Amino acid sequence: MITRRTLLKLLAAVQAVGLAPALAKAEDAPSRLSFGPPSRFDFETLQAMVADLAGKPYAPPPIPDPAIVKTMNFDVAKHIIPDPDHALFGDGRGPYPISLLAVGELFPKTVRMFAVTGDEAREVLFKPEYFKSPAGGPLSRLAPTPAPFAGLELLQAYDKPVLRGHEGWARFLGASYFRAVGEADQFGVSARAVAQNSGIAIPEEFPDFTHFWVSEGPGDDDPVTLYALLDGPSIVGAYRFIMHRGRGTTMDITMRLHIRKPIERLGISPMTSMFWYSETVKGAATDWRPEVHDSDGVAMWLGNGDHLWRPLIDQDKLTISKFPDAGFRGFGLMQRDKNYDHYLDAVFYERRPCCWCEPVGDWGKGSVQLLEIPTDNEIYDNIVLSWVSDTPNKAGDVLDYRYKLLWRDTDPFPGKLALCVATRLGAGAVQGAPRSTVLRKFVLEFKGAFQATRDADAKPEPVLETSRGTFSNIVVEPSPDGDLGLWRIQFDLDPQGSDPVDLRCHLAFQDEALTETWVYRYVPFASPVR
Incomplete structure (x- = not known):
């Protein structure tokens, strides 16, 4: 079985092996890629292609010689490394070289690649020498058509220092998944083009990016623009990603979707992450590490200005939580706990980035929806967050959205409110008294600069609400x-x-x-506390 841990190892191997040659490459070496003839291209051209495709039956992207691709498992794929001398825009025409990634057992579907200069696009033609791989290996036995590319990765500029040995800063690979790094230069939470029917009885669909067109500006401050064609049985779409590498990564995303078939639940700007357990409650976890998660909560900025914080929970059953609002200013999956001692793991969970979505324009009425899937291991992505419109979609609908994704090490939205940095649960009762089998104790910690400016005698007041039950033993105190x-x-x-x-x-x-408002869904004890 292919696991998340296996996938992470494979992607890490691709980065590590390709690092040293990339940094040593001459900046102005001539391009060694081969290209097809030029054709006119811009975003309007892509939108017209998508509109035409929406009226045709769905055809899945081709898989080159499935028998060979199936042999390209983890042990084989980790030796198929993109050659930095064949990086797209690695010839000095742009600041960020782009590695083309090969198909394999994990990612068997092909993606057509195009380089854009001005208003012309030229397709990248496949040659085995684009990759460093064993002589006579499976990649060399694949036909050049369909070109066996599965995705791409944007690399740090050759003349820039690489933080902590990581070279890639944005990656598009597998279905419509993509991810980027924050200031700590590490991947974590993923995003994807859309989420279809996640967490409901109707089978979930995973449409694919089938074509990428990439354009680069000449300087470090110029964005990388990536255009993508999304195709699936129920949906087809045109995407434009304008990506900036600075403080973390910023993506300005414009999308137009054509609905082929009605979709019961269509998630916009979906994010996917892993949460097993945190300081809140370890549950049935038997692992020795104090915490294991890529993200630890959901932050939301409502249209009325309120800020909400919802800690993630490893539920005992699949759970969907809905947060309705008419004008979300932002939402995202955060990794707030940045203390290594809270994880003690060599994968450095404390360096995982936050991912924050800022809607642009009026998205209408809808809700941010959080899907939490029970897990017993860190190898599964069990968290899905997206925005879902209140308006049902039907075949023939055309939907336009624009939003920004900010990949940062800390919460990116502005505000002076103190943030919730810890949620702890335990058996209730006054300290020293016998523990209750009914009461549940909650301990929340809020951190922010406001407390240091208050008079020592001016204690904050708690504002508590519950949908059922009663509160007792309420104590507010400064940090001991x-x-x-x-x-x-x-x-x-x-x-x-x-x-x-x-x-x-x-x-x-x-x-x-x-402070921001902490929100939580508590499932009472199924059995007495011990």
Whole structure:
């Protein structure tokens, strides 16, 4: 079985092996790629292609000689390394060379690649020498058509230092998945073009990016523009990614979708991540590490200005949480805990980036929806976050969206509110008294600069809400270690039943909110606490 851990190892191997030659390459060496004849291309051309394709039956992207591709498993694929001397735009015409990635057992479908200069595009023609691989290996036995490219990776400029030995900063590989790095130069949370029927009884579809067109500006401050054609049984789309490499990675994404068949649940700007357990509750996890996750919560900025924080939970069953709003300013999957000692893992979970979506224009009424899938290991991506419109879609609909994705090491949205940095659960009751088998104790920590400026006697006030049950033993106190920027609130909840309870909490001073609002869905104890 191909696991997430295996996939990560494969992608890491591709980066590590190709690193040293890339940095040593002469900046102005001539291009060694072969190209087809030129054809006119711009975003309007792509949109016209997509409109025409929407009226035709779906045809999946071809797989070159499936018998050979199936032999290209992890052990084989890790030795098929993109040659930096054959990187697209590696000849000095642009600051960011682009590695073309080969097909394999994990990624068998092909993607056609084009280089764009001005208003002309030329297709990249495949040759085995684009890759460093064993002589007589499976890649050399594949026919040049369809070209066995599966995706691409944007690399750091050859004349720039590479942080922590990582060279790639954005990668498009597998179905419509893509990802980018933050300031710590590490991949983590993934995004994809759309999410179709995630978490419901109708089978989920995974449409593919089947064509990429790439254009680069001449300088470091110029963006890389990538155009992509999305194709699937129920949907076809035209995408434009304008990507900047600076403080982390910023993507300005414009998309036009044509609906072939009705889609029950269409997720826009979906993000996918892994969450096993955190400081909140370890549950049934038997692992020795204190925490294991690529993301630890969902941040939301509502149209009325409110900021929400929802810690992720390893639920005991598949759960979908909906957060409706008429004008989201932003939402995303965050990795707030940046302390190595909280993970103790050589993959450095504390360096995983946050991914933040900023809608551009009016998206209409809808909800941010969070899908949490039970897991017992870190090899599975079990978290999906996306925005879903309240308006049903039907065959023939044309949908236009634009948004920005910000890949950062910390929360990218502005604001002076203190952030929730920890959520801890335990058995209720006053400390030192017998532990309750009914009460659940919650301990929240909020961190921000506002606390240091308040009078020592001006204690924040807790604002608590629950959909059912009662609160008791409420305590608000500064951090015991003297951190002036940290306040802690403790409270016990009597859920008064076994159904899930929705909770909200923030700290205020004289009716002014000092923190974002913590939201949580608590499932009462299934058995007495021990």
